[in-house]
Amino acid sequence: MDLLSFGKTGWGDELLYATLMTIAVSITSMLIGFLFCLIFTPLKLSNNKFLKFIGNSYTTVIRGVPELLVIYLFFFGGSGALMYVASIFGYFEYIEINAFITGSVAIGIISGAYSTEVFRGAIQSIDKGQFEAAKVLGVSKFAQFYKIIFPQMLRLAIPNLSNVWQITLKDTSLISVTGLVEIMRQSYIAAGSTRDPLFFYCFAAVLYLMLTFLSMKLINRLEVKYSRGF
Amino acid sequence: MDFDLMITSLPKLLNAAVITLKLLSASLIIGLFIGFLFAVLRLSKNPFINKFAYGYSYLFRGTPLLVQIFIIYYGLGQIEWLRSTFLWVILKEPYWCAIIAFALNTGAYTSEILRSAFQTIKPGIIEAGKSLGISNKIILYKIQIPVAIRQSLPAYGNEIILMMKGTSLASTVTLMDITGVAKHIVSTTYKPLEVFFLAGGIYLFMTFIIHNLIKYLEKKYSFQ
Amino acid sequence: MNIFKKTILTILASLFLIGNVYADKIKIGTEGAYPPWNSKDASGALIGFEVELANELCAIMNHECTIVEQDWDGMIPALLMRKFDVIMAGMSITAERQKTITFSQGYADEVAALAVMKGSSLEGMSTPAGISLSKPNSDAKKALKTIKAALTGKTVCTQTGTIHQNFLESGDVGKVNVRTYKTQDEVNLDLVAGRCDVALAAAVAFTDYAEKSGKPVVLVGPTFSGGAFGNGVGVGMRQGGENTIGKRDAQLLKDFNKAINKARKQGIISKLAIKHFGFDASM
Numbered sequence: 001m002d003l004l005s006f007g008k009t010g011w012g013d014e015l016l017y018a019t020l021m022t023i024a025v026s027i028t029s030m031l032i033g034f035l036f037c038l039i040f041t042p043l044k045l046s047n048n049k050f051l052k053f054i055g056n057s058y059t060t061v062i063r064g065v066p067e068l069l070v071i072y073l074f075f076f077g078g079s080g081a082l083m084y085v086a087s088i089f090g091y092f093e094y095i096e097i098n099a100f101i102t103g104s105v106a107i108g109i110i111s112g113a114y115s116t117e118v119f120r121g122a123i124q125s126i127d128k129g130q131f132e133a134a135k136v137l138g139v140s141k142f143a144q145f146y147k148i149i150f151p152q153m154l155r156l157a158i159p160n161l162s163n164v165w166q167i168t169l170k171d172t173s174l175i176s177v178t179g180l181v182e183i184m185r186q187s188y189i190a191a192g193s194t195r196d197p198l199f200f201y202c203f204a205a206v207l208y209l210m211l212t213f214l215s216m217k218l219i220n221r222l223e224v225k226y227s228r229g230f
Numbered sequence: 231m232d233f234d235l236m237i238t239s240l241p242k243l244l245n246a247a248v249i250t251l252k253l254l255s256a257s258l259i260i261g262l263f264i265g266f267l268f269a270v271l272r273l274s275k276n277p278f279i280n281k282f283a284y285g286y287s288y289l290f291r292g293t294p295l296l297v298q299i300f301i302i303y304y305g306l307g308q309i310e311w312l313r314s315t316f317l318w319v320i321l322k323e324p325y326w327c328a329i330i331a332f333a334l335n336t337g338a339y340t341s342e343i344l345r346s347a348f349q350t351i352k353p354g355i356i357e358a359g360k361s362l363g364i365s366n367k368i369i370l371y372k373i374q375i376p377v378a379i380r381q382s383l384p385a386y387g388n389e390i391i392l393m394m395k396g397t398s399l400a401s402t403v404t405l406m407d408i409t410g411v412a413k414h415i416v417s418t419t420y421k422p423l424e425v426f427f428l429a430g431g432i433y434l435f436m437t438f439i440i441h442n443l444i445k446y447l448e449k450k451y452s453f454q
Numbered sequence: 455m456n457i458f459k460k461t462i463l464t465i466l467a468s469l470f471l472i473g474n475v476y477a478d479k480i481k482i483g484t485e486g487a488y489p490p491w492n493s494k495d496a497s498g499a500l501i502g503f504e505v506e507l508a509n510e511l512c513a514i515m516n517h518e519c520t521i522v523e524q525d526w527d528g529m530i531p532a533l534l535m536r537k538f539d540v541i542m543a544g545m546s547i548t549a550e551r552q553k554t555i556t557f558s559q560g561y562a563d564e565v566a567a568l569a570v571m572k573g574s575s576l577e578g579m580s581t582p583a584g585i586s587l588s589k590p591n592s593d594a595k596k597a598l599k600t601i602k603a604a605l606t607g608k609t610v611c612t613q614t615g616t617i618h619q620n621f622l623e624s625g626d627v628g629k630v631n632v633r634t635y636k637t638q639d640e641v642n643l644d645l646v647a648g649r650c651d652v653a654l655a656a657a658v659a660f661t662d663y664a665e666k667s668g669k670p671v672v673l674v675g676p677t678f679s680g681g682a683f684g685n686g687v688g689v690g691m692r693q694g695g696e697n698t699i700g701k702r703d704a705q706l707l708k709d710f711n712k713a714i715n716k717a718r719k720q721g722i723i724s725k726l727a728i729k730h731f732g733f734d735a736s737m
Contacts, residue, residue: 064391064437065430066398068409073430076422076531166292173294177402179525184296191304192487192639193496195667198305205293205301212292307647322649324633404633414634417527417615420534420554 011190011200018186019207025104025182026169032108033115033168040112041119055116062113067171074106075178103175103182111168118164122157123149155226162219169211183207232424239415239425246411247432253325253397253407257332258390264333265340272345283341290338295396298335303327303403328400336393343385347378380451387444391437398433408432480517480706481538482508483524487637490662490730491544491564491687494523503730504542507561510722514713527615527636530555533692536699539706540691544656546617546684556693558710560686560737561723565677566618567657568601568610571645572670576604576652579675587626587681597676602628604675609633611641611650618654621682645671658731686737689714 036058043055062070126149134144176184187204191197271283290298306312306321320326351374359369401410412429416422484492484504492502500521512519522538533541533555546564547557565584570576581601585594605627612618614634622632635641638655642663645653653660657677664671694704717723723736 060437061430061434064395064434066395066409066433068398068401069412069426069430069433072409072413072416073422073426076416076426076528170294173296176296179523184294188300192637195643196308197300197643198308201297201301201305205289205297208293208297209289304643307644307649313648318648324649402636404635413527414614418550420531422531 011186011194014181014186014190015183015203015207018181018183019211021100021180022169022172022182022207023211025100025107025172025175025180026165028100028104029107029111029168029172030115030165032105033111033113033164036109036112037116037119040116041123044116044120045123059113059116062110063117067107067110067174068177070110071103071106071174071177074109075102099175099178099180103172103178103180106178107168107171107175110171111164114164114167115161118157118160119153121160122153125156126152151226158219158223158226162215162223165215165219166212169215170208173208232421235415235419235421236424236428239412239428242411242415243408243429243432246406246408247436249405250394250397250400250407250436253328253332253400253405254390254394256329257336257393257397260329260333261336261340261393264337265344268337268341269344269348272341273348287338287341290335291342295331295335295399296402299328299331299399299403302331324400324403324405328397328403328405332393332396335396336389339389339392340386343382343389344378347382347385348374350381351377380448383444383448383451387441387448390440390444394433394436394440480512480519480540482519482521483529483532483538483541483543484508484521485526485529485543485637486523487526487639488544488656488659489666490658491656492542503562503726504544506726506730507717507723508542510717510726511710511713514716515709517709525636526613529615530690533690536692539703540689540710542689544687545690547686547688548617548620548682548684550620551684551690554693555690556707557688557690558707559714560688561714561718562687562727562735563679563737564656564658564683564687564735565679566621566654566683567660567673567677568652568654568675569645569660569671569673570652571648572672574651574674576608576674577672579604581676584677584679586679587621587683588679588685590681598626601675602626605630605652607631608651609649611635611644611653612655613638613641616655617683621678622654624682626682642667642669642671658735661732 040055040058043051044059046052046055130148130152134148137144137148139147172182173184175182176188179185181189183204187200191200194200268283268286271279272287274280274283302321303324306327312318312321320330355373355377356369359373364372397407398409400407401413404410406414408429412425415425419425484500484502486492486494486500486502488502490503492500492504495501500523505521508519508521524532524537524543526543529541529543529545530551532538541555544564545551545557547560551557568576579600581597582593585597587594590598606629609631610622611633612622612635614636619632619634621627622630633644633650635644638659641650641653641655642660644650646667646669652674657673660671660673663669689710691707691710692699692703694700694707714723718736724734727733727735
């Protein structure tokens, strides 16, 4: 057990830091995913065939290709693509994207594809009558959406979004291949250094289980709050 | 865009696709058995069996597949006495370690899918069967199981696709599946975009086929 | 620049850490996972033969250097992307690598060898102590035949993207079942676990592992050099070019070559080699 102690010889403090990093990346990725939803959910719901195609391509491609591949592509190609874009503006220096941002955006793209589907399904399940009633009230389009449609959509979406959260949380283990020090990477380093892979990988599993457990508890609370009838 | 590289890489990637499909089918078949077993265990009235099955499902759904593979491949390989048993013949090979990890993982998700499908069968159907005087056993075989299978098709189709993506993790334990071969090509040619696009395209194509296959099965077996 | 370009650039700049720009600062990339060439100590700091050599060379060149860690399989892409300026990671000078990057003169020899666990059937292979594959003489060819026969049907493990992998896949030892791993450490682990019958890497990598872990790993067969194994280890750099970066890279090449010459004359390389390898591996 003293392998886990804090301080110089124990790995406890490194693993704690790694757990915090995992949480940070997961949250950031979920949020980045939501940003993608802002763009792609309307695209998928649009009547325009071309826009719909773009929206559908995003979700189909990202959900149909292994996450590892998306991360590799992003990691190996990301810097290069970004530098290409920057060079158009006349900036030729090396741009270093720190590992946290790269990892979060990569997972964010994946998380966003799943979230987009969730929001789309949620909006489409709202009774058409709600949309008509909202229009009839005569308030602005923004208020229509924000005050009437949005709360209902959230209530329908939360159970599925909790699934997306679990997926995102577990997908963060894949950014270990890019070198970002989260739970998986730190366990890998510790296992290599102490030559005790069994202990550290099992402990990593325990850490993830704790995170899933806590997430479930928190999300249940959220669900209760949002299911209050209206 | 180096199209020449894409053309020369394609046959290598397609060969690797065979390995991916082998991994996928073996994992799904074994996983299906495990799934059925644990679904039944979950529906049992005995609290110990019930909790045990729930624990298994929670363990494998709550941890990343990568952790599971590493524990089975690296963790088990560390245990000295294990290396002297006959099990080592299987665990020595990364191919079987990967399949074991994948099967256990998909088994957990499949058990959940089947369990919820069983539990949401409309009671009316079962009552109708009972009122016709059909024995419980036949109700199970001729009514419950087919209905449950039909109801799980969409979710299970999803699971097949998720598993196919999961096989890419076999590349982390030295197996040369599509992702593994793609990485190898990139490591010698330094052209990640072209190679990974091609690899992604192959996976996408397989997703497309699986998706349409499931849709076809759904239509064919719909009762309504 | 119009306001549009300005906002885009501000967003880009605010999201990313901009790496080193110019002048006397040189970034050196190393793996940190290939002892005794380069590795990490308990606190995570980079140590090893090349780390110390890098610091010596930078002192001679009067440049400020930082040493950066990079996974082996992304080493050359990272160099090309200008994540760092030079590679000092036990990377051998090979014709294939010289297609994409350039090397300084070699500073140390890296001989490769096969390794097995004590008690393996491959122990006691009768071959000369060392063979060179650049111009294989009859002894070398005979040795290759012996090895080929010994390796048939065996599983050989090595690190991905290395000269060792190239050699195994070249056909010089026939068709072998090659398994590649991300790091040398994983190769060692599976060799000890019995998943590999034999492994191929730098001879010192195995002796270092045997010493530090206490596991009975022994070298078998001859030491290899030349041919697919390249011509010594050098400092990897981007190929020079016409633009500002290219000119700077070309200058770096000249500076490093001068520094290596000086270090060799002053006996620094030999001293460090003996300290880390136990023998003078300098070129």
